[in-house]
Amino acid sequence: MLGFQTPVVVIGGTALAYLILMLLTLRRRGFGSWLHGLLFLYLLMGIVWTSGKALAVAKGVVPAAPVYGARIATDALAILPVLLTILTLLFFERPGAQRVGQIGIGWVAFIALADSNILGWREFFQNSLHLDTPDQTVNVLVLTGWIGFTGGALVLAIWDYIRIQRPLHRNRILYWVAATLLIGAGEGLTMLPSVEMTQVGAFTRLMGVLLMAYVTLTYFLPNVRNAVRRVISASLMTLMTAALFLGSFVLLQSALQFLPGGYVLVGAVVMAILVSLVFQPLRRAATSLVDRLLKGEGYDSARTLRDYSDAISSVVDLDTLATTAVGIISGALEVRRGALLLTTEHTDGRIEVRVVPGMDLVALQTAKFDPNSPILARLHRDRQRLSQYEIDILPEFRAAPVLERAWLEQLKMELYVPIHSQSLLVGILALGGKAGDAPYATQDLNMLSTLADQTAVALQNARLVSDLKRLNDELTRTNRRLEKLDAAKTHFIQIASHELRTPLTQVRGYADIMADAVQTSTPTPAQMAQISQGISRATVRLEEIISAMLDVSEIDAEALSLRPTPLSVSTVVRMAADNYQAALKVRKQTLTVDSLEGLPSIQGDLQRLCQAFSNIIGNCIKFTPDGGSIHVAGRHVLEPGEDGAAGDYVEVTIRDTGIGIDPDDRDLIFEKFYRVGSPDLHSTGSIKFKGAGPGLGLPIARGVIQAHGGQVWVESTGHDEVSFPGSTFHILLLTSAPTTGH
Numbered sequence: 001m002l003g004f005q006t007p008v009v010v011i012g013g014t015a016l017a018y019l020i021l022m023l024l025t026l027r028r029r030g031f032g033s034w035l036h037g038l039l040f041l042y043l044l045m046g047i048v049w050t051s052g053k054a055l056a057v058a059k060g061v062v063p064a065a066p067v068y069g070a071r072i073a074t075d076a077l078a079i080l081p082v083l084l085t086i087l088t089l090l091f092f093e094r095p096g097a098q099r100v101g102q103i104g105i106g107w108v109a110f111i112a113l114a115d116s117n118i119l120g121w122r123e124f125f126q127n128s129l130h131l132d133t134p135d136q137t138v139n140v141l142v143l144t145g146w147i148g149f150t151g152g153a154l155v156l157a158i159w160d161y162i163r164i165q166r167p168l169h170r171n172r173i174l175y176w177v178a179a180t181l182l183i184g185a186g187e188g189l190t191m192l193p194s195v196e197m198t199q200v201g202a203f204t205r206l207m208g209v210l211l212m213a214y215v216t217l218t219y220f221l222p223n224v225r226n227a228v229r230r231v232i233s234a235s236l237m238t239l240m241t242a243a244l245f246l247g248s249f250v251l252l253q254s255a256l257q258f259l260p261g262g263y264v265l266v267g268a269v270v271m272a273i274l275v276s277l278v279f280q281p282l283r284r285a286a287t288s289l290v291d292r293l294l295k296g297e298g299y300d301s302a303r304t305l306r307d308y309s310d311a312i313s314s315v316v317d318l319d320t321l322a323t324t325a326v327g328i329i330s331g332a333l334e335v336r337r338g339a340l341l342l343t344t345e346h347t348d349g350r351i352e353v354r355v356v357p358g359m360d361l362v363a364l365q366t367a368k369f370d371p372n373s374p375i376l377a378r379l380h381r382d383r384q385r386l387s388q389y390e391i392d393i394l395p396e397f398r399a400a401p402v403l404e405r406a407w408l409e410q411l412k413m414e415l416y417v418p419i420h421s422q423s424l425l426v427g428i429l430a431l432g433g434k435a436g437d438a439p440y441a442t443q444d445l446n447m448l449s450t451l452a453d454q455t456a457v458a459l460q461n462a463r464l465v466s467d468l469k470r471l472n473d474e475l476t477r478t479n480r481r482l483e484k485l486d487a488a489k490t491h492f493i494q495i496a497s498h499e500l501r502t503p504l505t506q507v508r509g510y511a512d513i514m515a516d517a518v519q520t521s522t523p524t525p526a527q528m529a530q531i532s533q534g535i536s537r538a539t540v541r542l543e544e545i546i547s548a549m550l551d552v553s554e555i556d557a558e559a560l561s562l563r564p565t566p567l568s569v570s571t572v573v574r575m576a577a578d579n580y581q582a583a584l585k586v587r588k589q590t591l592t593v594d595s596l597e598g599l600p601s602i603q604g605d606l607q608r609l610c611q612a613f614s615n616i617i618g619n620c621i622k623f624t625p626d627g628g629s630i631h632v633a634g635r636h637v638l639e640p641g642e643d644g645a646a647g648d649y650v651e652v653t654i655r656d657t658g659i660g661i662d663p664d665d666r667d668l669i670f671e672k673f674y675r676v677g678s679p680d681l682h683s684t685g686s687i688k689f690k691g692a693g694p695g696l697g698l699p700i701a702r703g704v705i706q707a708h709g710g711q712v713w714v715e716s717t718g719h720d721e722v723s724f725p726g727s728t729f730h731i732l733l734l735t736s737a738p739t740t741g742h
Contacts, residue, residue, distance in 0.1 A: 321459065624657055659719055
């Protein structure tokens, strides 16, 4: 009979605890994720391992029971470390869980083959390791895997603790590190031959598994650093109190030696009164001293609120408001990073968030949040604070769009406090971590909520002033733009009249020459050939100008007709470049084209696209000095659209080494009639340096490309006719363009 055996009861009792944890895991989380499903399996294997250990130390039952129990425990111990490593990877959301699982299955299968000795492996390892029995061979192999996988899990946890700087995440990792250490220590103790150590090890491992289950099933964990501080504070206070009373007793004992017998009671009463009077002030002073030593100087909430209100009340500049607000918060809470996030609701319901840096450089600028985003629901609808820890950990925020979560992650903030004006979310106070990686305390969070309420009015005023300034700047820019466009129209009349008059004059001149030749004598074939060529060139130029004007009118009326067919980008570029071979030779320029054959095909009108590319290449030739170069390259890109979906594009870049473009002219050069420079510099030469026509080439190119569902823009560091910074035109075309024109 088994009877009552303390080791069996102790070790077997841990199996019951594992069973309770299994049921609790199933009830709390179910099998909703790989992490919780694997935790359930890990607890199940813990029951198997514990049951085997209990049988291994049992006495008075079937003689073979300890042998079978030890074998069951050994086999389970080969699997448990593998599951622990996979759990660690899943817990930290790191890749490699599947690969570790495959390696673990291979290792367990290897141990099984060695144990069965089918291939003679057991004898090989037994002889190589100089072991006495086959069981020792299996135990050594299991121990090797246990050290490797358990040590790997511990290293992963410690490495993530070192790598991650967010305090709440590190606090969560500390629990996992502690759990892994307890599990490893417990399993290690059970490998010792002592039954007492086996009991201690089983209990120690249970504590580790309990801690693991707790941190897996619970998202908000008590702060380890605060708990340690409280323990240290309580210990110091206890020691100081004990020292006070001990000193009082020693002093009383010394005083009693000099008092007559009848005054002993009086002396004791006086000493008790003195200790009572001194104890509370000393305790408060000691508590304050200990808090300063462990937590720092602290801050006065009332004073911080008053200073904050006084500082921001008269601020009407957004940048100054962000700097002032974050600066005061940093002074009180020792925050190392912060910004104001301005929110603007669009007509489609999405909310645009713009960053106004307050402390430390924030590279990101704007993002758009979905109106149904759980992140916005917490900040806007619920009016609640939100931490980055919650966004990373809580399942409800896993449904947030990936782009939103990635954008917030790149901000490197720890806490987001909403700023409301009545029912509107007007901004968000974004704060980074505190000095020393300390978490935000309840007092901090309450004060920040109050500060956010105080910020609402100042933020609204600052945004109003900022909007007025921006409106004024836009009006100024628009006025300058209109002035330039108005001047461009005036110049167009001058240039167009010149462009039209020149070929007409040529036609009339050649006609007069031909008439004179006919009247005076019979013209020779050479004379007639020269006259006809001159008239032909003039009429071709007239046709080009009139066609360009008609194309612009069709683009303005959105009536540009297209005949789309499958096209190769390389074919379009080659045909456009071939038009300028003679011009390149005259100007001594080089045009190089990267291999474009590997790019996806597009649907487009060959003639129109050649026209667009030709106009852009011609522009590059004109504004590049003799001996310069033009380079054409292409790539296949996926660009996110306005709705967050990806678009399949071919991007072609045309880069020159010319005089560059002034920032104020980058958009205007695509406007009809506009051309850079004075009209006095106008030249009818189609390839002459800085020569230009009526200012219709680039507007036509933009209209054609937009009609194909694409985009075109130019980048340049500026205009300089000495250093020649050059310009780069970007042409973005959908690989599946519209099948009809505008």
